[in-house]
Amino acid sequence: MSEVYAARRGRLRDRCNAAGNAAALISRPANVRYLTGAAPRGAVLLVGPAEDVLFCAGAPTGEPDEGRLDELLRCTVLHATEGDPAVAAADAAAGARADALAVEEHHLTVARHRAMGSVAPRLRLADLGPAVEQQRLVKDEEEIACLRIAAEIADQALGELLESILVGRTERHLALELERRLVDHGADGPAFPTSVGTGPHSGRGGHRPTDRRVEEGDFLSVCLGANYRGYRCEIGRTFVIGTSPADWQIELYDLVFAAQRAGREALLPGAAYRDVDRAARQVVDTGGHGEALPGSVGHGVGLEIHEDPQLAPAAMGKLDACVPVTVEPGVHLPGRGGVRIVDTLVVRPEADGGPELLTITTKELLAL
Amino acid sequence: MSEVYAARRGRLRDRCNAAGNAAALISRPANVRYLTGAAPRGAVLLVGPAEDVLFCAGAPTGEPDEGRLDELLRCTVLHATEGDPAVAAADAAAGARADALAVEEHHLTVARHRAMGSVAPRLRLADLGPAVEQQRLVKDEEEIACLRIAAEIADQALGELLESILVGRTERHLALELERRLVDHGADGPAFPTSVGTGPHSGRGGHRPTDRRVEEGDFLSVCLGANYRGYRCEIGRTFVIGTSPADWQIELYDLVFAAQRAGREALLPGAAYRDVDRAARQVVDTGGHGEALPGSVGHGVGLEIHEDPQLAPAAMGKLDACVPVTVEPGVHLPGRGGVRIVDTLVVRPEADGGPELLTITTKELLAL
Numbered sequence: 001m002s003e004v005y006a007a008r009r010g011r012l013r014d015r016c017n018a019a020g021n022a023a024a025l026i027s028r029p030a031n032v033r034y035l036t037g038a039a040p041r042g043a044v045l046l047v048g049p050a051e052d053v054l055f056c057a058g059a060p061t062g063e064p065d066e067g068r069l070d071e072l073l074r075c076t077v078l079h080a081t082e083g084d085p086a087v088a089a090a091d092a093a094a095g096a097r098a099d100a101l102a103v104e105e106h107h108l109t110v111a112r113h114r115a116m117g118s119v120a121p122r123l124r125l126a127d128l129g130p131a132v133e134q135q136r137l138v139k140d141e142e143e144i145a146c147l148r149i150a151a152e153i154a155d156q157a158l159g160e161l162l163e164s165i166l167v168g169r170t171e172r173h174l175a176l177e178l179e180r181r182l183v184d185h186g187a188d189g190p191a192f193p194t195s196v197g198t199g200p201h202s203g204r205g206g207h208r209p210t211d212r213r214v215e216e217g218d219f220l221s222v223c224l225g226a227n228y229r230g231y232r233c234e235i236g237r238t239f240v241i242g243t244s245p246a247d248w249q250i251e252l253y254d255l256v257f258a259a260q261r262a263g264r265e266a267l268l269p270g271a272a273y274r275d276v277d278r279a280a281r282q283v284v285d286t287g288g289h290g291e292a293l294p295g296s297v298g299h300g301v302g303l304e305i306h307e308d309p310q311l312a313p314a315a316m317g318k319l320d321a322c323v324p325v326t327v328e329p330g331v332h333l334p335g336r337g338g339v340r341i342v343d344t345l346v347v348r349p350e351a352d353g354g355p356e357l358l359t360i361t362t363k364e365l366l367a368l
Numbered sequence: 369m370s371e372v373y374a375a376r377r378g379r380l381r382d383r384c385n386a387a388g389n390a391a392a393l394i395s396r397p398a399n400v401r402y403l404t405g406a407a408p409r410g411a412v413l414l415v416g417p418a419e420d421v422l423f424c425a426g427a428p429t430g431e432p433d434e435g436r437l438d439e440l441l442r443c444t445v446l447h448a449t450e451g452d453p454a455v456a457a458a459d460a461a462a463g464a465r466a467d468a469l470a471v472e473e474h475h476l477t478v479a480r481h482r483a484m485g486s487v488a489p490r491l492r493l494a495d496l497g498p499a500v501e502q503q504r505l506v507k508d509e510e511e512i513a514c515l516r517i518a519a520e521i522a523d524q525a526l527g528e529l530l531e532s533i534l535v536g537r538t539e540r541h542l543a544l545e546l547e548r549r550l551v552d553h554g555a556d557g558p559a560f561p562t563s564v565g566t567g568p569h570s571g572r573g574g575h576r577p578t579d580r581r582v583e584e585g586d587f588l589s590v591c592l593g594a595n596y597r598g599y600r601c602e603i604g605r606t607f608v609i610g611t612s613p614a615d616w617q618i619e620l621y622d623l624v625f626a627a628q629r630a631g632r633e634a635l636l637p638g639a640a641y642r643d644v645d646r647a648a649r650q651v652v653d654t655g656g657h658g659e660a661l662p663g664s665v666g667h668g669v670g671l672e673i674h675e676d677p678q679l680a681p682a683a684m685g686k687l688d689a690c691v692p693v694t695v696e697p698g699v700h701l702p703g704r705g706g707v708r709i710v711d712t713l714v715v716r717p718e719a720d721g722g723p724e725l726l727t728i729t730t731k732e733l734l735a736l
Contacts, residue, residue: 041574058663103478105477105478105479105482106477106478106479107477108477108478109473109474109475109476109477109478110471110473110474110476110477110478110481110495111473111474111495113478114473127478127479172551173548173551176544176547176548176551179544180541180544180548183540183541183544206409295426314450
């Protein structure tokens with residue numbers, strides 16, 4: 001596996017050199033992990049000018065595995081026992097006679113940037129911009145395999161919950177149980193805080209679970225994901241509690257379902273991000289609930305749960321094959337509740353069967 | 369309660385004006401929460417030049433509570449429906465003819481800082497530094513009451529775990545069960561990721577739970593905390609599994625216990641941070657394990673689990689009354705395991721009985 005990381009760093013180095021920078025300092029944790037396979041807390045990665053060096057924060061812990069880190073990563077590991085590893089890295093880059101160091105200005109704070117400038121006054125600090133994030137956009141099959149397993153785990157956890165009795169249990173407890181089941185099935189943890197919304201809370205993206213209990217007649221919205229080897233997926237479903245959904249519940253569900261399907265079907269290589277958004281959005285608009293739809297209908301996933309691309313009205317760019325995204329429209333009616341349906345899919349060419357659905361739990365309206 | 373927040377903002381405004389800045393922009397989430405009682409995701413707070421304004425990210429969600437936010441906070445709430453709320457705030461400050469805006473350079477990224485400068489080129493961006501963090505150091509009795517409840521919850525969760533059968537269960541499961549119990553007892557969530565270490569993993573600060581199962585003869589280290597209304601405490605205990613601890617286990621436990629007690633007893637108003645560290649450290653040194661002790665023996669807690677002060681050898685400053693801190697020495701012997709004992713206490717004058725222990729679970733060496 002270490003060849004994969006060395007190759008990723010090689011691509012970054014080429015890009016960096018082409019822009020006239022001898023070296024790059026990567027500080028954003030997900031980017032460090034993408035380029036090395038590990039992201040010790042506070043560690044930063046210096047790519048070039050000579051060898052690549054991971055600067056860790058604090059003293060070595062003396063664990064048996066730690067001594068093998070450089071071997072595993074195929075890059076040198078240094079410990080900045082005092083102070084900021086980014087400053088130590090700037091010092092090292094200046095010592096290696098680099099003239100310019102590209103940094104992640106969208107991640108580095110003003111104070112750290114200034115401290116780097118102070119320790120290495122002759123080193124020109126340039127902006128790397130989201131170069132690593134762009135490299136992360138299209139996933140290789142190893143990464144997609146991790147996402148596929150993450151989705152399987154989430155499907156299993158959700159499936160087990162649906163077999164249990166729900167009425168009378170609180171949103172908090174349901175969320176905790178889902179997170180426990182994710183870990184039971186092999187997740188490293190939840191991909192993001194699990195959201196469970198009942199009754200008037202249902203259908204809201206990012207709702208934080210409360211002590212409200214599930215009642216007969218409620219909509220119940222659940223949104224969860226597994227983190228498997230760092231890769232994060234998302235699944236969301238909405239159910240009805242009791243035997244007969246009300247007419248307004250069926251209508252709202254059918255509307256969101258149709259919007260979500262339209263979004264999924266728009267996922268093809270070459271499709272503009274905004275067109276995927278529009279495909280889902282116009283269904284909701286036609287149904288008269290356009291103003292209730294959030295600002296985007298989906299986003300990329302990978303080492304972070306929110307990555308590029310944004311599937312939103314003002315987003316610029318087109319989908320590539322092997323880009324995993326969510327499609328997650330939702331409509332929430334204040335005081336009443338709502339419906340949200342979320343899948344994680346991988347963009348694939350039509351010749352390969354079109355978008356690959358990773359989260360396969362049924363999207364029929366289940367009455368539980 | 370809203371008077372409390374207005375008074376906190378008043379103190380910050382005075383300090384800011386004294387430094388020649390008409391206004392301050394607070395972006396660090398815990399600081400925003402300290403000054404308003406709320407911290408919607410991505411929100412930033414503009415203090416002065418005229419009224420205080422909370423700039424929220426994204427469009428209003430239309431929830432019934434949302435309309436009351438400005439009333440609750442006693443400051444105006446605006447929604448930056450597109451783009452960065454910090455940029456909207458800089459624009460507003462320039463529009464209100466502020467000449468200088470103090471920002472949190474230790475939190476704001478270079479890219480955001482630049483975008484603020486672009487939208488308001490005549491506005492001088494100064495550095496506020498850790499002014500709000502310093503204001504947060506000494507807690508009022510309301511804040512300490514929240515920490516006291518957080519500690520009670522953690523004690524309860526830990527106490528229940530000790531009554532259950534532990535042998536054969538994995539670190540991950542024990543950690544998840546503790547987190548569930550925290551929420552059962554009223555926590556808003558864990559204060560930080562719960563750490564459970566068995567056998568060779570025991571005694572390491574920040575150990576991430578694995579699938580290793582508890583075995584007879586193991587040391588078992590547990591470190592957890594509750595988040596109650598935003599306030600976070602920490603408790604850590606080490607136990608022995610089985611009936612008779614080995615001699616090395618008893619010796620190591622007694623050593624860490626003595627060090628932790630020495631640290632606790634050093635907590636008095638006027639004591640230098642470094643002297644608290646030294647009190648605990650010299651016990652471990654004398655016992656021959658000084659090199660195994662981490663870089664600090666404790667830290668402040670509050671709205672964040674790691675706050676100032678650091679109780680470390682090079683720390684500058686002295687304790688005040690009403691500062692809550694942890695005392696948490698640990699010794700981990702690679703390959704064998706170790707002991708870590710963590711309490712949260714509030715510094716109190718000797719006349720009031722000395723340090724107030726919030727986490728009251730016994731520190732006897734229990735064999736479970």
